Amino acid sequence: MTELIISQVVNGLVLGFLYVLIAIGLSIIFGMLGIVNFAHGIYFALGAYFALTLRDSLGPWSIFLAPLGVGIVGILIEMTLMRPLYGKEPLLGLFMTFGIALFVEELIRTIWGATGHPFNAPAWLSGFIIWGPVLVTKYRLFVLVLTVLILLALWLFLHGTRYGRIIRAGSRDPEMVSMLGINLKRVFTAVFGLGTAVAGIAGVLAAPLWSVVPSMSESAIMPAFVVVTIGGLGSFGGAVISGLLVGVSVALSIQFWPAASTAVMYALMILILLIRPRGLLGESWERFE
Amino acid sequence: MKKTLGGFGINRRTLLTGAAVGAVQLATPFVITARAAESVKIGLLLPKAGPYAVQGEIGHQGAQIAIDDFSGHVLDRPIELVWLDESSPQSTQQNMHKLLEEEKVVAVQGGVSSGDVLAIMPVAERAQKLLMASGPNATEITGKNCSKYTFRVDLPNKVTVNAVYPLLKQRGKKWYFVVASYAWGIDAYNQMKEVVVKDGGNVVGYDQAPLGTTDFSSYLLKVRQAKPDVVYVGLGGTDLTNFLKQMKEIGLTNQVALSSPIVNDTDLWAAGPEAAFGTYPKIWNYTGAHLTKRGTEFVEAFRKKYNQPPESEGWQDWFAMTSILTAIKETKSTDTPKLVGFLEEHKFEGYKDTPIFFRNFDHQLVQPLLVAQVKEKITDKYDYFDIKSEYPKDAAALAAAYGTQAEIGCTFKS
Numbered sequence: 001m002t003e004l005i006i007s008q009v010v011n012g013l014v015l016g017f018l019y020v021l022i023a024i025g026l027s028i029i030f031g032m033l034g035i036v037n038f039a040h041g042i043y044f045a046l047g048a049y050f051a052l053t054l055r056d057s058l059g060p061w062s063i064f065l066a067p068l069g070v071g072i073v074g075i076l077i078e079m080t081l082m083r084p085l086y087g088k089e090p091l092l093g094l095f096m097t098f099g100i101a102l103f104v105e106e107l108i109r110t111i112w113g114a115t116g117h118p119f120n121a122p123a124w125l126s127g128f129i130i131w132g133p134v135l136v137t138k139y140r141l142f143v144l145v146l147t148v149l150i151l152l153a154l155w156l157f158l159h160g161t162r163y164g165r166i167i168r169a170g171s172r173d174p175e176m177v178s179m180l181g182i183n184l185k186r187v188f189t190a191v192f193g194l195g196t197a198v199a200g201i202a203g204v205l206a207a208p209l210w211s212v213v214p215s216m217s218e219s220a221i222m223p224a225f226v227v228v229t230i231g232g233l234g235s236f237g238g239a240v241i242s243g244l245l246v247g248v249s250v251a252l253s254i255q256f257w258p259a260a261s262t263a264v265m266y267a268l269m270i271l272i273l274l275i276r277p278r279g280l281l282g283e284s285w286e287r288f289e
Numbered sequence: 290m291k292k293t294l295g296g297f298g299i300n301r302r303t304l305l306t307g308a309a310v311g312a313v314q315l316a317t318p319f320v321i322t323a324r325a326a327e328s329v330k331i332g333l334l335l336p337k338a339g340p341y342a343v344q345g346e347i348g349h350q351g352a353q354i355a356i357d358d359f360s361g362h363v364l365d366r367p368i369e370l371v372w373l374d375e376s377s378p379q380s381t382q383q384n385m386h387k388l389l390e391e392e393k394v395v396a397v398q399g400g401v402s403s404g405d406v407l408a409i410m411p412v413a414e415r416a417q418k419l420l421m422a423s424g425p426n427a428t429e430i431t432g433k434n435c436s437k438y439t440f441r442v443d444l445p446n447k448v449t450v451n452a453v454y455p456l457l458k459q460r461g462k463k464w465y466f467v468v469a470s471y472a473w474g475i476d477a478y479n480q481m482k483e484v485v486v487k488d489g490g491n492v493v494g495y496d497q498a499p500l501g502t503t504d505f506s507s508y509l510l511k512v513r514q515a516k517p518d519v520v521y522v523g524l525g526g527t528d529l530t531n532f533l534k535q536m537k538e539i540g541l542t543n544q545v546a547l548s549s550p551i552v553n554d555t556d557l558w559a560a561g562p563e564a565a566f567g568t569y570p571k572i573w574n575y576t577g578a579h580l581t582k583r584g585t586e587f588v589e590a591f592r593k594k595y596n597q598p599p600e601s602e603g604w605q606d607w608f609a610m611t612s613i614l615t616a617i618k619e620t621k622s623t624d625t626p627k628l629v630g631f632l633e634e635h636k637f638e639g640y641k642d643t644p645i646f647f648r649n650f651d652h653q654l655v656q657p658l659l660v661a662q663v664k665e666k667i668t669d670k671y672d673y674f675d676i677k678s679e680y681p682k683d684a685a686a687l688a689a690a691y692g693t694q695a696e697i698g699c700t701f702k703s
Contacts (some may be wrong), residue, residue, distance in 0.1 A: 007510055015504055114346035115597070116530055118561025121538070128540060135510065137538045138458045209534060211527040211559055217344045219503040220528075254507035259470040259497040261507075 003133030008251040015139045016247025017147045022220045023227035023239050024151065025198035031234025032171040032191040035082065036090070040099040040224055041217025042104040043196040046070045046201025047240050049108055052117055060122070067200035072197025073214065078189050086188070101217065109214040121208035143205050150201065151240065158236075167191055171234075226265045230272050232282025241280055321340045329367035329623060331613060332388035334381055334399035334409065335424075335606070337374045340501045343555045348423060351603035352398065353588050355610035363617050374570035375399060377679040378408035385409040388487040389416045395623040396421060398609045401526075401602070402500075403427030403473035406439075413438045414702070419628050424602060426551050427476040428697075431653035433579045435699035438625065440632055442609045446473070446550045446592050448691055449570035450481045452660055453682035454488075456568050460546035461518020464492040467508055467532070468523030470497035477523035478635035493517050502528055505535045513539065526556060533560035542566055549593040552661075554600035554673060562667035570680070571659040573604040573641075577676040579659060583639035594605065598671050608640060612647075641685045647689070651699040655691050657681065 026040045050069045054062035077100060085092050121139040128137040158164035170177040170184050178184050202220065212218055227246055231238025246265045253264040270278060333352060336345035341458035349372055356368050357375035371392045373384035381400075385654050388394045389412070396419035400406035400662070403425040414436045418433060418646055422441045426449070430439045464485050468474030476499065482492055493515045496508055512520060520541075524532050529549065533556075554574075557565040574580075575588050575598040591599040599607070612632060620627040633649040645656040661674040681690045690695075 002513055004510065008507055011506055011510060015506065019503075022319075068535070114343050115555050116343060116527065116559025118559060119566070120561060120563055126538075128538075135513070137506075139538060140506075209538065211529075211530040211534070213527055213530075213559060215338050215527075216337065247336060250504075251507040254496070255511070258508065259499065262502065263501040275490070 004253060005252070007133045007135060009248055010134045010136065012107065012248035012251025013244055014136060014247070015251060016244035017144045018140075018202070018209075019223050019227050019246055020240050020243030021147045021150065021205065022199070022202040022241055023224040023231075024154070024236070025195040025202070025230070026224045026240045027228050027234060027236060028198065029192060030228065031236070032167055032195075033086075033188055034090075035093050035097070035192075036052040037195070038094060038221070039100040039104065040097075040196075040199055041219075041221030042101045043070050043074060043199035044203040044206070044220040044224075045108060045217040046073060046104070047111055047200030048119065048207040048216060049203075050200070051207060052112070052119060052212060063204055066204050070200025070203070071076075071197030072191040073173070075189055077196075078192035082192065083185065083188075088263075101221075102174035105214050105217060107280055112214070114214060116154045116211050116213040119207040119212045121213070139208060140230070141231075144207065151236075154198075155236065163187075163190075223265065227249045227268050228279075230269050230279055231281045232279030235279065235281040235283070238279055238281030261286075296679045298537070326366055328367045328470045329363055329617065330369045330394040331373055331610070332385075332390055332392060332397035332399075333370055333372040334375040334384060334388070334397060334405070335372065336376060336401055337372075339376055339529050341375075342526075343559070344401045344424065344526060344553055347553075347600055348399065348401070348600040348606035349513045350591065350595050351394035351599060351606035351608075352610040354587060354594065354599075354603075355459075355607045355614060356592065357594070358611065359614050359618070363614050364621060364623075368614070375401060375405050378402075378404050381405040382408045382412060385412045389413075389418055394418075395617070396613050396625075396628065398423055398606065398613060400425050402471070403430060403476070404471040406430055407434060407472055410434065410439050414644070417421045419522075419625050419632075421609045421613055423605045425473065427472045428480060429472075431651040431697070431699060435651050435701065437652075437701040438629065439578045440612075440647050440654070442605050442612075442654050444551060444570065444572055444658055445482045445653065445691070447697075448680075449550050449658065449688070450477070450484050452480070452570045452658055453568055454484050456660060456662075457521075457546050457548055458488060458490070459483075463493045463515075463517045464519045464521055464522070465494040465512050465515050465517035467498055467505070468493065468522050469500045469510070469525070469528060471500055473525075473550070474498075474523030479522075480505065481550075498524070498528070500528065503531055505532045506539070508532075509535055509539050509541065512545075512553060513541065517545060519548070522547070522549045524549060525551070525553065527559070529553075529556040529560040533557070533564045533566075535668065537564040551601075551700055553602055555602070557663065557673050558600075558671065562630050562673075565673055566666065568660065568677070569672065571676075572601050572656075573659045574601070574659055574661060574674055574676060575599055575604075576661070576672055576674075579642055579657075579676065579679060581639050581642060581695045584641075590662050600671075608637075613638065625697060639645050642679075643687065648688075651697055652695045653691055653697075655688055657684070 029037045047066050047070050050066035051062045136270050171243045227243045231242030248263050250261050253261045335348045336342050375381045397423040400422045401424040406422045406425040420439045424443050426446050428445045428447045466478045468478045543566050552569035616628040616631040620631050632647050636644040636646045638644045657679045660677045662677050663674050
């Protein structure tokens with residue numbers, strides 16, 4: 001039994017990294033723009049569908065180009081539909097993103113059909129590795145490594161570059177940054193594009209594991225919201241800790257009480273919010289108080 | 290001074306009134322025609338989102354083909370299909386009320402999830418309206434929870450487990466169960482476990498998974514550890530697709546026997562040829578020697594309209610709608626008691642290789658089913674199955690395969 005529990009904990013951590021990857025784009029967009037993006041799952045789904053379309057002609061390049069395409073869609077949506085809502089009633093943003101989610105899901109159904117599409121991992125990533133009691137598939141290990149690299153790159157970009165400093169400053173005090181002569185509109189557009197592109201990467205990577213169907217956004221949006229809420233809205237580190245916590249909790253509940261494996265993440269969210277309403281690493285932001 | 294028009298002593302108001310009366314007179318035949326052409330509304334409750342969304346879409350397409358077969362009309366009135374979402378027992382029940390009370394439908398068809406169908410059966414019973422349950426499999430729907438107003442097209446779990454068990458037991462005695470944690474999955478476990486244990490088999494594991502589970506990797510670690518001979522999954526829709534994809538990921542594809550209480554082709558199409566495997570009971574298949582002339586016509590009509598072959602859900606909802614429309618046409622009525630009476634007596638010929646019929650004591654459609662195995666080498670995008678046999682093999686044993694009235698325990702309340 002101990003061996004199986006160790007195996008489940010490791011499996012939960014690997015699953016947790018997938019949750020982190022799905023949630024991080026949502027966290028970036030909320031943290032920088034203050035938008036609770038209900039359409040996040042749709043960018044995840046678009047990532048998978050773009051890769052599906054491109055893989056026959058472009059092969060491995062589709063892994064890079066599909067998220068890029070999602071980022072461009074995100075930028076266009078931000079410029080046309082989201083920008084007019086900045087600084088207005090937050091509820092409007094919720095309604096707008098909810099509407100976008102419904103519309104794009106129908107669009108996916110119209111273009112690619114209601115039936116699911118097969119999507120396999122490349123042959124060189126098939127198989128698994130066994131270390132003692134631990135079994136990890138090569139593909140999940142690949143997802144884990146890629147997620148860590150993406151998180152590292154994002155952290156370095158936001159904390160180690162001039163653009164990153166502008167984004168972080170703009171997210172805290174947009175008026176002050178504007179007064180310094182920086183075009184915040186462009187910055188916000190770029191952040192939205194970045195967040196949606198990361199969601200697109202998650203969609204591409206999840207496609208060989210989960211069903212590629214028009215409603216696949218549903219499988220992403222709820223874990224993403226739970227992870228971001230537990231971690232603290234907008235907190236990068238919080239999302240990572242929270243994603244891993246949710247992954248391990250789900251895996252252990254499957255070992256001991258499988259029927260409750262979906263409920264456990266919501267129970268965890270309720271518990272953490274009761275103890276710390278801002279989430280694990282959530283901070284007080286003057287802008288949102 | 291009164292103004293008159295054209296010197297005829299008619300004022301403008303009189304002329305306008307006369308014109309209005311004349312117009313009404315002229316229009317009367319059209320008003321009557323419009324009333325005669327008031328549509329016959331039939332409600333459809335199938336999922337538009339969630340794990341069974343694909344089944345909902347294909348089922349809707351099947352029902353549309355049935356309407357096309359009737360040229361869109363019955364009793365010289367246009368047929369109107371009102372499709373509302375089937376998403377959870379509570380919201381499906383609300384939509385059932387909406388169909389009956391606001392849309393005034395004459396009958397309701399649908400139901401992929403047994404839990405949802407069990408929730409709407411009492412609503413149909415109270416309203417005394419026909420419910421044609423096209424897709425649920427929990428045994429109790431035409432068993433201990435049966436209803437005078439509910440007819441079921443799909444197969445009960447109790448029948449399907451007996452159909453596939455002889456093939457599966459050849460693979461070994463150690464069984465692992467992973468089932469969706471609601472009425473259908475739990476019933477599937479109970480029915481198959483009874484057969485397995487009675488025959489000397491062992492249950493080496495049993496897990497319930499919430500409907501809509503995306504990641505089964507932790508379940509599969511348990512399965513792998515238990516080293517079963519047969520994995521029996523009460524999973525459908527995207528749940529089954531995810532399970533198959535992740536079985537492949539962990540190297541279990543074709544390493545164990547795999548089956549489920551029923552299967553939809555779409556779930557396997559989505560998993561792809563490399564991940565799809567197993568032996569399954571099927572209500573119908575679009576290829577095979579069992580296809581009748583009527584069945585072939587349905588396949589052709591479906592292909593022509595939707596550019597892909599129909600799968601099981603399409604056939605179920607095509608047949609369900611056909612049976613409702615046939616009842617309306619033959620009884621020349623939309624009155625529920627007349628429709629129920631007709632369906633209890635009628636034998637539908639040409640749909641399978643033996644006449645099929647709803648039994649008058651439980652309203653279960655009695656029909657042969659297929660035992661299908663996923664092809665070793667899949668070369669076609671849609672043609673995944675080899676039909677191994679029909680169940681029961683002997684048409685004379687058909688009614689007995691569905692159990693006697695005493696065995697199934699159905700008693701209509703009203």
